[in-house]
Amino acid sequence: MTDAAAGTPASPPPSPWERERPARVHVAPARTPLSRERVVEAAFAVLDRQGLEGLSMRQVAAELGVAVSALYAHVGSKDDLLELMYTRLYDGFEMPEPDxxxxxxxxxxxxxxxxxxxxxxxxxxxxxxxxxxxxxxxxxxxxxxxxxxxxxxxxxxxxxxxxxxxxxxxxxxxxxxxxxxxxxxxxxxxxxxxxxxxxxxxxxxxxxxxxxxxxxxxxxxxxxxxxxxxxxxxxxxxxxxxxxxxxxxxxxxxxxxxxxxxxxxxxxxx
Amino acid sequence: MTDAAAGTPASPPPSPWERERPARVHVAPARTPLSRERVVEAAFAVLDRQGLEGLSMRQVAAELGVAVSALYAHVGSKDDLLELMYTRLYDGFEMPEPDxxxxxxxxxxxxxxxxxxxxxxxxxxxxxxxxxxxxxxxxxxxxxxxxxxxxxxxxxxxxxxxxxxxxxxxxxxxxxxxxxxxxxxxxxxxxxxxxxxxxxxxxxxxxxxxxxxxxxxxxxxxxxxxxxxxxxxxxxxxxxxxxxxxxxxxxxxxxxxxxxxxxxxxxxxx
DNA sequence: ATATCTTAATGAACACCGTTCTCCCGGTGA
DNA sequence: TCACCGGGAGAACGGTGTTCATTAAGATAT
CATH class of the missing domain: 1.10.357.10 (Tetracycline Repressor, domain 2)
Structure with a gap:
């Protein structure tokens, strides 16, 4: 998409059998590294906005501006993610000294x-x-x-x-x-x-x-x-x-x- | 709907917050009577065999040896089907005379x-x-x-x-x-x-x-x-x-x- | 500086899902 | 007899979770 110049003869579209080389477009604006914590955080954002039905791995990935498969390096599965969200609910939950x-x-x-x-x-x-x-x-x-x-x-x-x-x-x-x-x-x-x-x-x-x-x-x-x-x-x-x-x-x-x-x-x- | 529970009081009109169902079951079946009842029955069979995760419209259709789209002539949606299953749980549930x-x-x-x-x-x-x-x-x-x-x-x-x-x-x-x-x-x-x-x-x-x-x-x-x-x-x-x-x-x-x-x-x- | 190894992210692919659309068949009312 | 029409078939659409080989980038060792 970089070279759509009018004057020069345009390159033909790549034939189907040769692998299309992305030619390094749109990469790496120095983003903060993805972490389990950030994934959970994004999941909560999606959950609050779209509800549980709208909470999909793709939506979470979109929330982070990242590919879906990148999530699986940090959470293992969607069930895993849900369990992390469940566990996080109790973060900082102060339990009383029994009296x-x-x-x-x-x-x-x-x-x-x-x-x-x-x-x-x-x-x-x-x-x-x-x-x-x-x-x-x-x-x-x-x-x-x-x-x-x-x-x-x-x-x-x-x-x-x-x-x-x-x-x-x-x-x-x-x-x-x-x-x-x-x-x-x-x-x-x-x-x-x-x-x-x-x-x-x-x-x-x-x-x-x-x-x-x-x-x-x-x-x-x-x-x-x-x-x-x-x-x-x-x-x-x-x-x-x-x-x-x-x-x-x-x-x-x-x-x-x-x-x-x-x-x-x-x-x-x- | 033809055979409502005999012993229990009559059902009131549907409440305004429950979604209106098409309820187009009135034609006398001449041949294979694929009915709402049979769909629910098949859904229970799939549920018992595969669990809730495995309960899909396609599985129910397969259980009946029927196309998926045929189900939608009788149940309206999957949520509808689940609600029918939920309701059926109480069929013949005898409630006590308060003492x-x-x-x-x-x-x-x-x-x-x-x-x-x-x-x-x-x-x-x-x-x-x-x-x-x-x-x-x-x-x-x-x-x-x-x-x-x-x-x-x-x-x-x-x-x-x-x-x-x-x-x-x-x-x-x-x-x-x-x-x-x-x-x-x-x-x-x-x-x-x-x-x-x-x-x-x-x-x-x-x-x-x-x-x-x-x-x-x-x-x-x-x-x-x-x-x-x-x-x-x-x-x-x-x-x-x-x-x-x-x-x-x-x-x-x-x-x-x-x-x-x-x-x-x-x-x-x- | 060069080569190698490691890590994380990618995009495509797979096998499903719920739902809808068009088409077609066969029984019914006139 | 014939038009009608309801119910089923099949394909299609957009979505899902997950996996795979590949790549970009950084660190390390030589």
Whole structure:
């Protein structure tokens, strides 16, 4: 493409059997070296912009201005890349020093910050759901969480399940949040470049739909409609969390009489 | 659609947020009746044989000995097909008549049979996790579940969350089960046509791994290792379920004194 | 300075994927 | 009898993850 001069007889196009020599066009503007970290970073950029469906190796490569195959020198496979993204979610995740008197508040804090991290990247809950934290980098976090439960005095069988239980709850809750968000986006932004959430309108439609159900067949759904499509996801998250915490607390040896003083509603998350 | 579940309440009109399906199945088949039902059936066959990654329109078509494009006369899209599979999971799912005195046992039964259904098809939990039961066919089930919670006397805010909570728990638990199963299969059956689970060997390896962790850094993980990789998934499922049930029970107006007589450990003991 | 080795990036290729389009066959209603 | 039309066939389009041989560039050794 360099020599398209008009005056000189143009070279014929190369015959198919002779290998075309690129003649060193468009090379090397002294770019920063590609690294695993940069690949993961670009993957997050693509994920946030296009969602998990749009997260392809080619898109990541395009984000970096690099060939697709160059990525495989740093990540091994797409699954590998997703696992790196999953692991990176927990970078700098501070785990509490177990304090038996504050264990419920500590779990609350863990769960809320976990949800916050999941919400910080689009479709991140879907990625998290597909992975298990039993890798070398993540085991310390699991240990710290189990420490909270066990030093709180929970029986071993309960403590062992508690970790899975709240982790699954966090992932599942945020995943469902994302599904509603996507649905609302598809609802409002029809093919437009920018799909605005349009959540209030959709919540209204759902309310109307629930209200239109035959009252004799769906009394409870109608009664709870307002709470189910509640616009305050934070509150819903805290309620589910509290249910689990109360269930765990009931296994404390000294909890012969219901929830302790710390098991009330959370003081409204920010 | 011709044979709706007889025992369950009638399906309401489709909600506005669920995508409209062509639903052009009305012609009486004269010859080979390639029907929506047969497509879904073939999809399940492929799913069970090849897993979710191997479930492609082309594979389904091959299963039926038919061209790929023929499928689109009956299902509209792959997402549509997945939703049909998700919906079919609940076919013939009998929901209990709410009985305030047996509500915990009713929830236990619901959860266990839900898990059983999820386990009846490979990777089904992943499909279930990606969907929401607020479609016309599934709303009656949601209603019935909420009925159990509400007639049990749970406050509305709690009952509204309880449905999501245990549904998420069931899906999440089975999804994790499947992940371990896959990992074990990849572990033992290396490329072979038949990947045997080989679970005991992998459980041993995990035990060894946990045991090899530095005791001063991972005391709790080491202490709980045996319970975490327990070979009895049924028991683990029941324990997590019991935690949730106890948490819910704590919101009952008359539960000033901890768990009631029905909230003990599941009958199956270690 | 020259030759060699190493590393990372390239572009083409492969085998798939979901979806759509056109074409054609065969049974049905008039 | 004949036009019609729905359902299946087959090819095609643009996209996917991954692999391969080749090349450009830098470092090292002679």
């Amino acid at each position: 038996p008197r504050r264990w419920q508040e500590q779990v609350r804090e863990y769960a809320r910050s976990g949800r916050r991290r999941l919400l910080s990247h689009r479709d991140m809950a879907r990625i998290s759901m597909a992975h298990v934290p039993f890798t070398a980098e993540l085991l310390p976090h699991v240990e710290a969480l189990l420490a909270v439960f066990r030093t709180a005095g929970l029986p071993d069988r309960i403590a062992a399940e508690a970790g899975d239980l709240i982790s699954t709850y966090i992932d599942g809750f945020v995943l469902e949040e994302g599904m509603w968000r996507d649905r609302a986006a598809r609802h409002g932004g029809d093919g437009s470049s920018l799909a605005r959430p349009d959540w209030p309108e959709m919540a209204d439609e759902m309310q109307n739909y629930f209200a239109s159900l035959p009252p004799e067949d769906f009394p409870h759904l109608r009664a709870l409609a307002g709470l189910i499509v509640s616009d305050s996801s934070d509150e819903r998250f805290d309620i589910g969390l509290e249910i689990i915490l109360r269930g765990l607390a009931s296994y404390l040896p000294d909890s012969a009489a219901g929830p302790d003083q710390d098991a009330g509603r959370a003081p409204d998350a920010t | 305030p005195r047996r509500w915990q046992e009713q929830v236990r039964e619901y959860a266990r049979s839900g898990r059983r259904r999820l386990l009846s098809h490979r990777d089904m939990a992943r499909i279930s996790m990606a969907h929401v039961p607020f479609t016309a066919e599934l709303l009656p089930h949601v209603e019935a579940l909420l009925a159990v919670f509400r007639t049990a006397g749970l406050p509305d805010r709690i009952a509204a969350e309880a449905g999501d909570l245990i549904s998420t728990y069931i899906d999440g638990f089975v999804l994790e089960e499947g992940m371990w199963r896959d990992r074990a299969a990849r572990h033992g059956g290396d490329g072979s046509s038949l990947a045997r689970p080989d679970w005991p060997e992998m459980a041993d390896e995990m035990q060894n791994y946990f045991a090899s962790l530095p005791p001063e850094d991972f005391p709790h993980l080491r202490a709980l290792a045996g319970l975490i990789v327990s070979d009895s998934s049924d028991e683990r499922f029941d324990i997590g379920l019991e935690i949730i049930l106890r948490g819910l029970a704590s919101y009952l107006p008359d539960s000033a004194a901890g768990p009631d007589q029905d909230a003990g450990r599941a009958p199956d003991a270690t």
